[in-house]
Amino acid sequence: MTSVEHFVPDAEADTSPRVVAAYIEAYTDVNDLIVDPFCRSPICVTTAVAAGRRAVAVNFSPLDALRTRLALVPVPTRDLDAAATRISDSPKFDMPLRRHLLRLYRTACRSCGNEVIADYFVWERGRDVPSQVSYRCAACGDAGLRDCVEADVQVLKDIDPRGLHYWYVLDRAARQDDEPRRFAAELLELYTPRSLYVLYNLVLKAEDLFAGSTIHDFLRLALLRCLELGSVLNPAPGDTELAETA
Ligand SMILES: [Zn+2]
Structure with a gap:
């Protein structure tokens, strides 16, 4: 040697x-x-x-x-952009996946009433509904943090907290009767049902379209970043007391 x-x-x-x-x-x-x-x-x-x-x-x-x-195997940015576009354009129910997921973040502009897609919602720790929403309205220019309204809570009812996506993620993290399953379940509590649903759809679609390729490995890294940002451990911008979920 x-x-x-x-x-x-x-x-x-x-x-x-x-x-x-x-x-x-x-x-x-x-x-x-x-x-x-x-x-x-x-x-x-x-x-x-x-x-x-x-x-x-x-x-x-x-x-x-x-x-x-x-x-060591850099992929051209245009290839990653193309992969992201392919994922967002892939069908989900009767619309592109991107539209389906963005609609889960819809809210109404407090100024003009138009539907806008939120940048993020703010959740206070211990509460099961968001307290504030941040958006930028393209129609009237209204932007910033606003208090949530009943419609923002109603949107969440589109997602079953214990729907297929929840059990799918849990089953992949740990098998039935495994001791680690309890820990995996606790880990999933770091995500709101909406965040978990969105992440589940993106992970599944990336696997479906690119499994086994280098592009898929890059997408996995990108999704890890999303896991970090989507966790309740991630504070709202400029606030260490509140938890934010994108
Ligand atoms: Zn507006």
């Missing part, structure tokens, strides 16, 4: 690629093997490969591993 020749100091996630590149140039030659045993960002691997070195990266987190792997 070849001995380890040099260590790069602790590579924090935001280590400058130029610092990593300087170490690689100083201590290795083309085709040398560079090992990142605690790979928390793709910087070391991508910089090494760009410099003509080989690289091995290890991380226990499948998310970090996926992120690093995808950093």
